Amino acid sequence: GESVGLHLPTLSVQEGDNSIINCAYSNSASDYFIWYKQESGKGPQFIIDIRSNMDKRQGQRVTVLLNKTVKHLSLQIAATQPGDSAVYFCAVLMNRDDKIIFGKGTRLHILP
Amino acid sequence: DADVTQTPRNRITKTGKRIMLECSQTKGHDRMYWYRQDPGLGLRLIYYSFDVKDINKGEISDGYSVSRQAQAKFSLSLESAIPNQTALYFCATSDFPGELFFGEGSRLTVL
Numbered sequence: 445g446e447s448v449g450l451h452l453p454t455l456s457v458q459e460g461d462n463s464i465i466n467c468a469y470s471n472s473a474s475d476y477f478i479w480y481k482q483e484s485g486k487g488p489q490f491i492i493d494i495r496s497n498m499d500k501r502q503g504q505r506v507t508v509l510l511n512k513t514v515k516h517l518s519l520q521i522a523a524t525q526p527g528d529s530a531v532y533f534c535a536v537l538m539n540r541d542d543k544i545i546f547g548k549g550t551r552l553h554i555l556p
Numbered sequence: 557d558a559d560v561t562q563t564p565r566n567r568i569t570k571t572g573k574r575i576m577l578e579c580s581q582t583k584g585h586d587r588m589y590w591y592r593q594d595p596g597l598g599l600r601l602i603y604y605s606f607d608v609k610d611i612n613k614g615e616i617s618d619g620y621s622v623s624r625q626a627q628a629k630f631s632l633s634l635e636s637a638i639p640n641q642t643a644l645y646f647c648a649t650s651d652f653p654g655e656l657f658f659g660e661g662s663r664l665t666v667l
Contacts, residue, residue, distance in 0.1 A: 453596065478655060487560075487646055487658030488599070533598060535656075542606070543614060544589070544656060548598035 448536050448547040456553040463521040465550045467534030472515060476537035479508060479519045482549070483530045491519070491532075521552075529554045559583050562647050562659035569637055570667050577632045577662045579647030587652055588630035590614075590622060593644040593661070602645075605630055606652075637666040 447470045457463045469477075475496035480488035494501045494508045494517075501508050507520040517534050531549045538545060560581045569575050579588065586607050591599040591614075601614030603622040611622055619641060621633045634641055642665050648656040 480656075487648075487660050488656070489658070490655035493655065541612065542652070543601055543604065543612075544650075545601065545615070546591070546599040548596065 448534060448545050452550050453548065454551045454553065456555055457524050458555045459524060459526060461524055463519075463524045463528065463552060465519045465521075465532050465534075465552065467517040467519075467547050469515050469517065469534075469536045471536065471538055471540075472512070473539045474536045475539060477508070477510060477517050478535045478537075478544070479506075479517075480533045480535060480546075481530045482533065488533060524552075524554055526554050526556075528552060558660065560647055560649055560657050560659035562645075562662045564662060565660065566663045568665045568667065571638055573637050573666075575634045575637050575664065577645055577647075577664070579630045579632070579659060581628050581630075581647075581649045581657075583649050583651070583657055584627075585649040585651045585657070586627065587650045588624065589648040589650070589656065590620075590630070590632045591646045591648065592616065593646060599646065602632065634664075634666075637664075639666045642666045 449468045478493040479491040482488040492503045492508050505522045509518045531551045533549045534547045563578045589604040590602040605611045605624045608624045623631050645662045647659045650656045
């Protein structure tokens, strides 16, 4: 069946360094991918999205890369700050039935 | 006021009880979703609705039912709660193909 997986449940990064969070998906027919950030005690919040006709999209301090050949998605956060500490989820829109399926999440720890 | 409001925010109940979690939104979106979050398992889709007459099962619909009373309201019911339904439940809305807007979550404990 369809699945969305994340490579690491936890990632620790020094403040000021760049963070890279990875995600893999199984459905090659998916054409819309989203990253969410969930802070403690809150619902997930949209960070950035990308469509399958693109391989890179940039936002403010964040970049999403999409490699459709290997079905891999990554989120890069530049100059990581304490406020970036959260759980990050990738999500994939399944074309067949328009469901949005989430990965298991990566908890990002920022080291001082 | 929040765009997506969930009630109750916290509920403790006993095995076998009927529980309803309610969600209302002011975004004007047609699409609404219920997700369940468990530690280490991410968010799993329970049910989703594209309009008041269109309701679809998600990844884990067994033991749950939903009602879309209006465009702005989508409720989740557990007819006979069991302990493994203890979790954090999130309602979300979207305007296809846009981003999901989540509520603050409803924490349910089934004893």
